[in-house]
Amino acid sequence: MSLIDRRPGLRVGLLLTPPMLWLGVAYLGALAALLIASLWTQNDFTGTIERSWTLENFKTLFTVEVYRTITLRTIGIAALVTVVDAVLAFPIALYMAKVASPRMQRILVISVLTPLWASYLVKAYAWRGMLSADGPIAWVAAPFGLHTPGYGLPAVTITLAYLWLPYMILPVYAGLERLPDSLFEASADLGAGAWTTLRRVVVPMAFPAIVAGSIFTFSLSMGDYIAVKIVGGTSQLLGNVVYDNQGAANNLPFAAAVATVPIVVMLAYLAAVRRTGALENL
């Protein structure tokens, strides 16, 4: 027997070393360095980074009105996108999992997956076309005396909800499909109507899957800055502040400080949903 057979720990260690060097050392190291950089500062005159410890960036972030507004707006939009996607995804997933015939089920899974493979930029761009002043929405709305919402925060919400919808449908579908059919029958036998069964049996059982989907929709919305650029008009989200500060403003320490906000929000979110068992549904 070779050494590797006698020492299973050694085998595991050898297998895990390359991925852990990459993720644990390089990636975590980069994240740690980002947190450290957020405590550095930018010399206003020379534009160079001064590696001395200060909480100045965080003070700016929390006290300057505009950054507070942008932070709350970003969290609000991410939450709204998540709710819209959950409301849209649940009936579709329920239909796919429990009503559609096996053949139809296959067709629907493919129909949900295909847009996921269409480029992110193309989809955001498609909504730019949809919402433009002389685009199809304006054309359809005009006879009713209505307008296109144009480019702004409503357009950002629509576009983000559109972009991330499949990420909500798929886990909820998988979660509902695991529910045994007998559960529905038992509930009906006990005298519950369809709505009561949905409300008291199906939704609670599917909740971890919905939360699993919400991790994607929430995180992806928190970190987006491209869709905002394309359909958001002049409005800004946290992502824009991060991007503009590392680029045009060349203030990397402040960008790093702003980037800690989504990290903290996501970690808090993950900690909050841990107890629902959602992480096992990912």
Place this chain on the structure above:
Amino acid sequence: MGRPSSTSMAMSRGLRRSLAGFTAVVLAVVYIPLLLVLVNSFNSDNTFGWPPPRFTLHWWKVAAESTGAREALFTSIQVALVATAIALVLGTLAAMGLRRTRFFGRNVVSLLIILPIALPGIVTGLAFQNGFRTILGIQLSIWTIVIAHATFCIVTVFNNVQARFQRLGTNLEQASMDLGAGRWTTFRLVTFPMLRSALLAGGLLSFGLSFDEIVVTTFTASPQDQTLPIWILQNLFRPNQAPIVNVVAAVLVLASAVPIYLAQRLSGSTAEGLTGAR
């Protein structure tokens, strides 16, 4: 259409119909913007006025001659291929390492693999940029894009391989070793063949993820490196380039059917594998 399952019998006809109607409407809304991109690529109006005044093939001809788009396409393919190759190796190693082991760090390792996609792209992107430029003093290049992409691609391979391990168990490999095959022979003749379609699905997903990525890429690419998404973003707001961008977008919409078709052919089940995660 097959017989309704016993579950659907528990739902009223009205509820079933409303669910079907709702699904049809939402899916229609999902496809309308994509169809618009296709139709607009033939729209003779270069600001895409709706309805299109006339249809033309002009923009397709112009786009076919665009060297910028073609070079960006090749850059994207190169980046996606190398990132996928790295992700295949690292994701498989991680899944094999975590198999049949219950050590204290197991959850930590799983979390670490998910983290690059669980955290917003701006965080991963900025962390890499800061790491490369400020900490290590490395210039951004096509390789810094590859490193960043490989990091968030590992999870797609890992998920697929891990799911396959869970489904197939260890009996076959046990049998192989009992029959006297060594560790390497067992891997080559038993483990690898049983992983093949999972690796293809994971690799496909990883390629698609990298090919399409824009947020992390904008942070880790130098101004000279243009992937296709970066090329699209840079030309999106240039009025005279807009129709060409639209043709490229139309091509990408059509191309999105390819991986779905391949996955169908590979595994016979799209649901497995391609639903992994972002």
